[in-house]
């Protein structure tokens with residue numbers, strides 16, 4: 001944080017406009033927030049023992065851990081989730097996804113709500129710019145599709161992986 005303040009002071013000393021400083025600080029703080037969020041999420045992976053019940057009530061078997069990228073209001077974060085496979089249903093699931101509200105989506109609940117709110121109020125291009133905010137850079141292609149779905153349906157997609 002002190003290094004960021006020093007960097008900002010140096011930029012201001014070289015004649016950078018306040019808006020440039022604001023963008024740089026917002027980007028730095030958002031990135032730091034994403035790393036903090038990632039660290040908090042790394043404290044658990046949803047492991048529920050060698051077996052866990054699937055949505056249909058079958059006994060699914062622990063099948064290792066899988067990474068997942070989640071796009072949050074702070075930017076992308078990586079999480080590791082315990083993965084269970086249900087032989088009867090023929091598919092797998094991560095209990096952690098249900099805990100985090102990210103089952104079947106790569107959008108965090110906070111970002112999905114933001115997209116739905118913005119999408120309900122403004123046309124797509126304006127909504128995308130508002131969701132990105134200054135200094136956040138452009139949304140990735142998959143998130144663009146999510147924004148469009150949010151605009152069309154009035155809410156984010158919810159489903160299975």
Ligand SMILES: [Zn+2]
Nearest residue numbers: 054058086089
């Ligand atoms: Zn099952």
